[in-house]
Amino acid sequence: MNSVTKTGKVYLIGAGPGDPELLTRKAERILKEADIILYDALVSEGIKELFNKKAKLIDVGKRADNHTYPQAEINQMLVDFAIDGYNVARIKGGDPYVFGRGGEEAEELLKNSISVEVVPGISSAIAAPAYAGIPVTHREYSSSLTVITGHEDPTKGESALNFKALAKMQGTIVILMGIKRLKDNVDALISGGKSPDTPVAIIEKGTMPDQRLTTGTLGSIVSIAAERKIEAPAVIVIGDVVRLSGVLGKK
Template sequence: MTGKVFLVGSGPGGTGLLTQRAAEIIDAAEVIFYDQLPGEEILSSLPKKAEKIDCGKFGGRHILEQHEIEAQMVDRAKKGKNIVRLKGGDPFLFGRGGEEIETLRAAGIEVEMVPGVTSALAVPASVGIPVTHRKYASQVTILTGHEDPTKPEPALDWKLLAQGRGTIVILMGVANLKNIARALIANGKSGETPVAIIERGLRRDRRVTTGPLTTIGDIAAQAGVKPPAVIVIGDVVWLYDPRQPDLIPYEGA
């Protein structure tokens, strides 16, 4: 009998924003494929009875390549195992969930999606930055920061992004931050546009770094900003007040 694969979004960190459905599925799992993004609180609570397979990615070093993860999920599902593919945030927002579903369906494996709270919205909200606001932004665009703005044919339209009046939220963009800022400014974005970088989601060591678009790359480098981090660009960042308490508590709080 063939098993089933659950693509589970763990949310932005900690068990507080893990959905009830996700918790139920994780507790019943026989095999869990995980990376580091769900955070220590969730990873330390994974059921002891389950086989746990680390497929994390650290600065370009992959414990398992994507095709290896997919092949191992197919193999275990064909052995009748119920499998959780545990991802940070939501599996369908830059989480490669779409690719994995294609592979699993092609192999005749049953799949269920368990959506998660995306860090693109929850992490800015946690420190008091709304991604939309009637006064500042009526639209929000979410990008992957893996796109290199300097390559000959970028998939992103930097001119359109620079001239838009809404909020830009970038995931996985720390390494390319300077290039992203240059591309936006070169295409018409004001260098004075405020930027906030929120590191480590809802973890206890969460940190916010702010500055204008023109110098945010240097500010981040001097501060030692490291992934995982959510980058917010736009006038909504003016609403961030470091003197105010966080609006969503740290994990475990």
């Protein structure tokens, strides 16, 4: 690592959905040059192979209820390393600003006068469905796309999601990090007025060689998911565009 006296810079990098070939050229360059790399659980092994061999690597991944480091400590590490003069790559699955807490990290860095640059990544919200043959928008099926988290901050007390409003929308709904609360979210949509016959797809390990697609309806997907032992990471797609997976998903 470089021993320098000037303040370093932090890069908030999106790793994309998993397939290393979907990583941006800019992200790859920074990862090969960074002094310190903090990486999340969803960063694939293929992308880790691109890391600077001389860099200090820190696993800050969050897996279900097991967090390697609390978010406040991650924020402080980024600040401290930059103050010490290191260029830091903070790499996350998908895009850092799509349910990746990149905004919180950027705020903390700027509050401490640390230079920060965001390197966007392809979100699994669009990539995983695409690899499964599901276009999230389509002129005949869906003119809107709504992406929500299936795992809200438990400290908020009250959900910020209006499931009655979501149930009335005719477009596509994509739920990220929603496997653990699949039944709760499905029940909320049906209670809000969404038809139990609405098509649903769950894509596990999207864009990776072992990607798996499961389809059903709002009324059946919970039991199907249990039967197939679906696990995270997975993307849930709700809407008529799911019907296209049988056509566009064929190889």
